[in-house]
Amino acid sequence: MIQLQNLSLQRGVKELIKQANIEIYPGHKVGVIGKNGCGKSTLFGLLRNEIQADSGDCMVPKAWKIVSVAQETPGTDRKAIDYVIDGDIHLRELQKALEKAEEQHDGSRIGHLHDELAQLGAYDVEARAATILAGLGFENAQLSLPVSSFSGGWRMRLNLAQALLCDSDLLLLDEPTNHLDLDAVIWLETWIQRYKGTLLLISHDKSFIDACVDNIVSFESQALVYYSGNYSSYEKQRIERLRLQASEFEKQEKKKAHLNSFITRFKAKASKAKQAQSRIKQLEKMQEVLPVHQSSAFQFSFKPPEKLPNPLVRMEEVKVGYGEKVILEQVKMNLVPGSRIGLLGKNGAGKSTFIKLLAEEMRPLQGDYETSAGLTIGYFAQHQVELLHLQSSAYDHVFRLDKTQTEQQIRDYLGGFGFHGDEALKAVAPMSGGEKARLVLALVVFQKPNLLLLDEPTNHLDMEMRQALSFALQGFDGAMVLVSHDRYLLSSVCDDFYLVDAGAVSAFDGDLDDYRKWLFSSPTMSSVETAEGKDTVSKASNRAPELDKKARKRLEAEFRQSTKPFRDEIAKQERVMENANKALAEIEEKMLDTSLYDAENKAALATILNQQASLKGQVEDAEMLWLEAQEALEEASTQFEQNTQDSTEA
Template structure:
């Protein structure tokens, strides 16, 4: 096990951890959370033996392979596939030793090295690396491209692929979803569900934490506090503790009243559609968890726009893309005040292209884009972090927007985004990604937009800032189009989803669970399509094909039964968790006399969550084995 005993950790004169203890058991999956700058990444460096504690002891089992994601990627001429495999230094070392033994004609060494390569997984390493890269969004024809061809975000995906490929007893992942789209995040969740080692994960993505961890370690007032269960369970426990202990909770009542009003208005006009009901549930969950965020340093809201023309933007028969490359065809979209649209679609389908079209960053290739007089666009994308003036301060950036406001007014405004005191006068250059993102958001909000175009706005934002952004978006009166891999944000602020796929943009009937099912069905359809193509190009006669297919169905019968059993188990666990959520909504459960009952319900929730994760892992493993055997069968038939 990993043991921290009375550990004190300092960076310069700042105390990050003070005489704190923690225990992490083998196979445990831990979410490490806390405000930016509290010491999470430094704790990772401590576990990698890159830092030494200033006091106390840190014990990691001797002989454990500790793997984390490299933060830098050289502009290498190596192909993407070779670069990922290079991360497994053991395999590469054995391969070099084998080449030397072959040159020397050392038969004894050759026999030994072949055995060690087999044990190290060298003979299927290319297939495993290609599978991981495909899951992270790399197209098959991109695996041979040099690393230098890829942008920074894609290079970080290559580094993540390296970490996932290597054998590890302890896997340290620091914000692994920052450069991923929703499809890749869902794939990574499934991969981590099957991971058998010890996982420590830093993330500000609630849904990702809920799906991947069974324990939360929270950095609070320089201490490591452990909570049993996933992030949602942590929020409930912390919210209840604050309700009982913190009188400061009363300052949240104004926000609660506002959110209750919003929920009631939404309920009054919502249909019985699944998406509408899902949205109501997320809003009510936000209301219940307000106490857990009562001490957040962030608090802001969108100003009422000077005008709300209707419609704001009208798109008819639009063709969008770049140069001669057409990405979207025949797009129709009418954005009116109150529109809240979340864009879904696989990587490269054109979500960002549509956002840029709406932002007028690129003209349409064909068709009509009509904008109303008085349109004010608030556009947030990651590249805008680089447009900040490195030598200027947050205050100086804001002064350029409003020379008539007093310094105190601007300082008060910046304080809602965490730029208090000297932070408002600090230069942008040394700021973290999270600080720059907060500043870009602050500048956007100050300009009173009536149309928000948000492309992955939560990248680099910590949990408290995400919560503040979520609350602010609830009260926004204009229109909004959102691309995000943060499913909690998508489900709680979007009324409608649009699917971007195969060059088309169309309303998506369903919620995010339905979208996950759609992704799985798409994968299955692609496998079936390949099977059909192979059959059309194959030589065996019809009778032989039927016999072989029957034999294949019999051989894979066990896998198919496992998949059906896991699906039943997943459905039962999901129903159980829904029932437990209703039980936890009963306020009498939080009275002193019901403490044991509350603990029992939370234990049942944790057990059901674990059973759901186990069933999902079993389903995914069986599904992947079936697809692998199907692919092998198709190749055999084609040959």
């Protein structure tokens, strides 16, 4: 098993892990979660023995074969399928040894090597590699193409295929879904569920991690906290843990205040000196309980559009494509305020083409396509990220959109997207993928669109930002069309799904579970399923008939509306905590000035101390209200699922 004993790890002056003690048993599948930059990927480097702990021990069985996904892909002329098989270095070494033995006519060595290769599965390795590549979205014809012919995202899929093909005792997957579409994510999820080794998975995709892991390791204030169960179980346990922590913190502060009051009153009196010293020792020995501090870095919402024409877009018998190549035809759809559409379909079916048509980046080849005079489009796609001005800051980008905004207004706005303080003035060039994606989203939201077009908006976003985006979209008044591999986002914000398949765009009568069944019933995906995978799907298909799809969609819409006050309260209390903590930081900065403690500044000091006490009270009150709203939202979600299940069984 993997053991971390009193392990501490830092990078530069930043402490990432402090005195961690964790055991991970063979065969466990563990989700590793935490904010961006907390040290998740660094932990993987530690497990691969690429870096050393600053103190403590990280013990991994020496016999274990550790496999992870390569981050770089050489622009080689090797065929895609050969490149994937190259990932099994031991197998390739044995194959070379066999060639040499055959050249030397060494019969004994040849027989021995054939046995070893058979044990490694060398004689069906091409078939297994082709199966994995098909699951990750590659067409048969692409398997013989050179690696250099693929784009960056597809090269990352090749690296992932390498890792999945290799035998491993410990598999480390760091954001494996970032470059995948929904179909590939569903296939990978099924593959992971059948994997027999130990898995550590970093992912910000709630639905994916929920289905793939049975334990969670959470980075929380330099501590590693272990939770049994999947992500849904973790959320419930953590809310309860935070509630207990808040209660303990409140008790601790009351006890501290009582002890300090006694010490202040009696430490100068000889008759009470001994008791005062005893109270001082009690204070020193008290185990520190930290405040909850649940303020989110991301708080934003869509302002009401200035106009909401109806319809926004009307399409009748529309044909779209590139020159002579028709991608979609006979498209018929009206987009009206309140339309909340999720696009489903296999890779290459035309989802992005349809989004580009709506974004007016393409014109229809044929048919009636009408847009309202008041149409304002907000468009997010990965190529929008590439259009950012690298030498300009986040502040510069927003200022270009509206030069009437004051500097403080722009800074406050960008703060809701995680660009706090001087981060708003940092050039785009050194930004991470997540920061660039957040900036593009900020620019989209700022323009107050009435039609939102989102093509894989969650790539590189962490869970907090995804949650904030989900909350914001649930309150959006206009029309929305979404392409995403994040099923939590799709299910929480979409009322209707449309399937892009065989050159058509048509209403899909079902939810994401039905789409999974449809996907695995197709000839391509059924051919890449193993027997275990078929068992998994067949068990799902043997369930009791589900609640009527239209009824469920209506209930989901009602659920979103009824829980909006809880989400609003959560966002409100997060803003209160952020503002109060910011003010507390400013007060603490002032209190470093030694002149403040001079006799002539006694009144000023008293004022500052009163302000500090008041702000701490605000934080404590906000934390309790935040916890109550979170619990209410969780209870409402559980009740909603129970009600829909009861309706199904009835």
